[in-house]
Amino acid sequence: xxxxxxxxxxxxxxxxxxxxxxxxxxxxxxxxxxxxxxxxxxxxxxxxxxxxxxxxxxxxxxxxxxxxxxxxxxxxxxxxxxxxxxxxxxxxxxxxxxxxxxxxxxxxxxxxxxxxxxxxxxxxxxxxxxxxxxxxxxxxxxxxxxxxxxxxxxxxxxxxxxxxxxxxxxxxxxxxxxxxxxxxxxxxxxxxxxxxxxxxxxxxxxxxxxxxxxxxxxxxxxxxxxxxxxxxxxxxxxxxxxxxxxxxxxxxxxxxxxxxxxxxxxxxxxxxxxxxxxxxxxxxxxxxxxxxxxxxxxxxxxxxx
Numbered sequence: 001x002x003x004x005x006x007x008x009x010x011x012x013x014x015x016x017x018x019x020x021x022x023x024x025x026x027x028x029x030x031x032x033x034x035x036x037x038x039x040x041x042x043x044x045x046x047x048x049x050x051x052x053x054x055x056x057x058x059x060x061x062x063x064x065x066x067x068x069x070x071x072x073x074x075x076x077x078x079x080x081x082x083x084x085x086x087x088x089x090x091x092x093x094x095x096x097x098x099x100x101x102x103x104x105x106x107x108x109x110x111x112x113x114x115x116x117x118x119x120x121x122x123x124x125x126x127x128x129x130x131x132x133x134x135x136x137x138x139x140x141x142x143x144x145x146x147x148x149x150x151x152x153x154x155x156x157x158x159x160x161x162x163x164x165x166x167x168x169x170x171x172x173x174x175x176x177x178x179x180x181x182x183x184x185x186x187x188x189x190x191x192x193x194x195x196x197x198x199x200x201x202x203x204x205x206x207x208x209x210x211x212x213x214x215x216x217x218x219x220x221x222x223x224x225x226x227x228x229x230x231x232x233x234x235x236x237x238x239x240x241x242x243x244x245x246x247x248x249x250x251x252x253x254x255x256x257x258x259x260x261x262x263x264x265x266x267x268x269x270x271x272x273x274x275x276x277x278x279x280x281x282x283x284x285x286x287x288x289x290x291x292x293x294x295x296x297x298x299x300x301x302x303x304x305x
Contacts, residue, residue, distance in 0.1 A: 020076040140281035159292035165241025242287035
């Protein structure tokens with residue numbers, strides 16, 4: 001007689017990749033060698049992850065599930081903190097390498113190699129970067145859901161955003177500046193015409209520079225290559241649209257942290273970006289595609305290379 005530790009409808013925590021997520025047990029089964037739905041034997045549970053679509057429901061073995069208690073929640077937080085620390089360390093390491101490469105080797109006047117000073121300078125740059133305040137952009141919940149569905153469409157369903165888009169990134173940003181003209185004048189610097197102009201120009205620059213290296217999923221790269229050939233000499237903000245613009249806002253906090261803006265200017269820009277995101281969410285149905293294009297088998301084969 002098999003004993004199940006977890007019961008249907010029970011709130012649990014489940015390992016999914018390197019992290020732990022809250023889930024609900026839908027049903028439980030004892031798997032044997034004859035079971036064809038997945039690997040392993042013994043008690044298995046079909047779970048639904050909180051906040052995720054039903055397409056992410058899956059069967060998990062008992063050792064991937066945890067009781068929902070303070071001890072498990074502490075373990076969840078520990079894994080999240082460890083992941084953040086690892087990501088932060090990797091970013092700092094890459095930033096130090098970039099700074100070192102840009103500065104080049106320092107050579108003192110006495111002809112010695114100057115290696116020690118170079119190392120000290122790198123440490124100073126790293127310390128200065130770590131002192132900068134962390135930027136947090138308040139992305140509305142509806143746009144967070146959009147990001148998840150976008151990721152799922154491209155990486156899981158192997159679909160593509162139809163390009164070129166209409167409206168494009170440039171048109172969306174222009175519509176925002178036009179919208180601000182209809183807003184009642186305010187003393188908020190983040191909503192001033194000068195700030196709006198600066199923010200829109202900055203977003204266009206960031207988008208064009210970040211698209212190829214930071215905003216594409218691997219599956220989209222062949223499409224990007226074709227688009228560059230078809231629209232040679234055209235800025236990508238005049239080809240791509242809301243889906244990829246939204247991805248930029250996930251990267252913006254790190255990009256802003258690398259600038260030399262003073263805290264006051266950073267705060268104004270942050271408020272301005274927050275205002276844009278609220279307006280973006282309010283017009284979500286107008287800007288985002290309702291259906292992605294299915295990719296062909298030949299495209300899928302090319303994307304896997």
